[in-house]
Amino acid sequence: MSFRKALLAATVLAMPATAMAQAPFQPVTGLYIAGGAGVNWLMDRDLEAQGGNRNYFNTTGARSYGETRQDTGWGGVGxxxxxxxxxxxxxxxxxxxxxxxxKIGGFGGPRVTSAFRNNGGDIRQYGAMANIxxxxxxxxxxxxxxxYIGGGVGYVWTEYDGVRGTRQPGGSNSIVIDDTDGRFAWQGIAGVAYPIAAAPGLALTLEYRYMGxxxxxxxxxVVNPAGATVSRxxxxxxxxxxxxVMIGLRYAFNTPRPAPAPVVAPAPAAxxxxxxxxxxxxxxxxxxLTDRARQIIAEAAQAVTSTGTTRIEVAGHADRSGTPQYNQRLSMR
Known part of the structure; x- marks a missing residue:
């Protein structure tokens, strides 16, 4: 193989690898959609009782503060x-x-335990954010x-659905919270995107999000065992x-399709x-053999490599001088 052909072949072989290495770093241009889902950890939240009977469970004048602890939950974004x-x-x-x-705890005086039983209910958060x-x-x-990194601000509603805790021991009154309130929210995001080569514009994403x-x-x-309201x-x-932590997909509509690798036509066989x-x-x-005869035989041997001929015929002749028997032996030699 000539040096020129070898260089051309190496260039053609290198092009797909180069294009593949550059694909993850193409910036997003134009419209895109994205979505993801994963696990969510809502940190422990203090609660302060305001209005009504501020002590809720006692008359000692103790501050009416408590706390909720949540299980690992889930979340999604679009x-x-x-x-x-x-x-x-x-x-x-x-x-x-x-x-x-x-779990729910607190809301107790110095002589009353703060343990609760029959805890339950869900805390939901949903809203809209503008991100960069x-x-x-x-x-x-x-x-x-x-x-990539990002952040955003927006508005999020917090819904306490059937959140309930019953005091034990020292009574069996229960805290019940069923309400929704919306507030200003913010978030910070850090993630990575992995382009899917088989679908230009489509990428798999993995993100960490903090939202407050x-x-x-x-x-x-507060309700008593019969369900009657004691205090509001x-x-x-x-x-x-x-x-x-969320896994998702992102699709950019205007991602240019990669140009097909040039196909180098094989050189026509000579x-x-x-x-x-x-x-x-x-x-x-x-x-x-004379010197000239040896030169002609060398030329014939060299020509075999380019002609592709696989059949060789050799014929020897003598003139009419001498007897036929002698000429036959001479021509064979």
Whole structure:
């Protein structure tokens, strides 16, 4: 193989690998949609009883503060965005998170235990956010992914659905919170996107999200074992702190399709050289090769490599001098 052909072949083989290495770093341009879901951790939340019987369970004048602890829950997001082609993206997001209440404590005086039983209910958070992202370009990043960071602000409603805790021991009154309140919210996001080569524009995403809200105020009450309301008031909850890990998909509509790798047509096979006849002459009454005869035989041997001929015919002739028997032996020699 010539050096020129070898260089051309190496260039063609290298092109797909180069294009594949650059694919993860193409910035998002134009409209895109994204969505994801995963686990959500809602941190413990303090509750302050306001209004009504501030002590709720006792008459000792103790401060009426309590706390809820939540199980690991889940959440999901969906968004519509626009990429500017320079790494900056803007999007509008809808989100939802849900955690089940595991324990309720507090709201007790110095002589009364703060333990509760029959805890339950769900805390849901849902709302809309406006986000801004920046796709990072990190030289020699060791993984074929596109890191990005972002943040956003918006409005989130906090819903306490059937949140309930019954005092034990020292009575069996129960706290019941069933209300919804909306507040300003914010979030920070860090993630990576892994482009799917088989579907240009489609990427798998993995994100960590932190979301917080201002303190919601929720109507609540205390009921006795018969279900009658003992006291009504408002619970002021601490700012929400959510930590989420989500897996999702993102699709950019205007991602250019990769150009097909150029197909190099094989060089046409050289046409075989036409078969030739090589004549070797001998001196009179001699069978040994002359210098010119050896040169012609060398040319014939060299020509075999390019003609593709696989059939060789050799014929020897003598003149009419001498007897036929002698001439036969001479021609064979």
């Amino acid at each position: 968004s519509l965005g626009w990429g500017f082609g320079n790494g900056v993206r803007l999007e509008i997001e809808g989100n939802y998170r849900q955690n089940e209440v595991d 992202f920046y796709d990072l370009v990190i030289p020699r990043f060791p993984l074929p992914v596109q890191p 809200t201002l303190e919601p105020k929720l109507d609540g009450r 008031g408002t619970f002021k909850a601490d700012p929400a702190e959510n930590h989420s 046409a075989p050289a036409p078969a030739r006849t090589y004549l070797v002459f001998f001196d009179f009454d001699r069978a040994d």
